[in-house]
Amino acid sequence: MKLNELRDNDGATKRRKRVGRGAGSGMGKTGGRGIKGQKSRSGVAINGYEGGQMPLYQRLPKRGFNKPNRKAWAVINLGLIQKFVDAGKLTAGDISEDTLVSSGLVRRKLDGIRVLAKGEVTGALTINVTGASKSAIAAVEAKGGALTVTNAAAAE
Secondary structure: HHHHHHOOOOOOOOOOOOOOOHHHHHOOOOOOOOOOOOOOOHOOOOOOOOOOOOOHHHHHOOOOOOOOOOEEEEEEEEEHHHHHHHHHOOOOOEEEEEEEEHHHOOOOEOOOOEOOOOOOOOOOOOOEOOOOHHHHHHHHHHHOEEEEEHHHHOOO
């Protein structure tokens, strides 16, 4: 391959549509805008405008509230942790947030990892996370393991 033979893959680039460049171009005269009407003219901003009628987005009731400083937890179930331990991707003796991320069980920590009780625990697990449900803590301790929560506010 030589420098003069370099070119993009087929379909990698698309030519710009040049409108209003004569009848022979196929996009001449009205430039693909049709004939007359508001949309055929420049400076049009229709979006949610309904001709003076109260727009739909204003007629519908507003509900709820999004807390600006809310915590976003990476949620994981006990059954999945047990599955990864059985597969050899995690060691049962030392499971922390960093090992959960490095094993691929959790993509990212966010504000912390929270463990829930869904699934079966077969052996003793030692887990150290930011948050956990009461039933998850009870399930781990029932099998002789320990689930420590580093953030007291996260445990419910």
